[in-house]
Amino acid sequence: MNFIALDLENANPCQSSICQIGIVFVVNDVVSDTWESLVDPEEDFNYNNIAVHGIKPDDVKFAPTFPDLYEALAMKLNGNTVVHHTSFDRIALNKACDKHDLPRFEVEWVDSAKLVRKALPQFSKSGYGLKNVANYFGYTFKHHDALNDALACAFITLRCNEVMIDDKMETVK
Numbered sequence: 001m002n003f004i005a006l007d008l009e010n011a012n013p014c015q016s017s018i019c020q021i022g023i024v025f026v027v028n029d030v031v032s033d034t035w036e037s038l039v040d041p042e043e044d045f046n047y048n049n050i051a052v053h054g055i056k057p058d059d060v061k062f063a064p065t066f067p068d069l070y071e072a073l074a075m076k077l078n079g080n081t082v083v084h085h086t087s088f089d090r091i092a093l094n095k096a097c098d099k100h101d102l103p104r105f106e107v108e109w110v111d112s113a114k115l116v117r118k119a120l121p122q123f124s125k126s127g128y129g130l131k132n133v134a135n136y137f138g139y140t141f142k143h144h145d146a147l148n149d150a151l152a153c154a155f156i157t158l159r160c161n162e163v164m165i166d167d168k169m170e171t172v173k
Helices: 047-053 066-077 088-099 112-119 130-136 146-163
Strands: 003-010 018-027 030-038 081-084 108-111
Touching: 003 047, 003 066, 003 088, 003 146, 018 047, 018 066, 018 088, 018 146, 030 146, 066 088, 081 088, 081 146, 108 112, 112 146, 130 146
Parallel strands: 003 081, 081 108
Antiparallel strands: 003 018, 018 030
């Protein structure tokens, strides 16, 4: 199975305020590459968001803006299946494109939380957050770091597809 796992962190409650992007490339069920970048959201940071991910305004002072990264992201994402955990990352990426009058990425979105809910009955109603599911599988990571979260998303997606022998990722897109 080939896909890209994506995770974002935001500077404030506005979903378009992306301050970190993490991407994991999975080819034939193996992580083949990763990519990450801090992003200058060109917006104020909220204390609560900083408390979650630890990224401060000084950390992104010299980072590229979302429009600066757009072409590189389009080359990586367009035409691929992109997996995210819950709808937040998909919505945030689309809102960042809209905010900057950039075309939305041409990808096939898959929500790994939906995979979890389908593959693992104990998570069908609740408890399917990224950290909780990663813990269930014995996967440890630095939560709320975009690259580490994207790696966890990729791991969870691969494990769920192992569990769903006859009903793989394609059925929950």
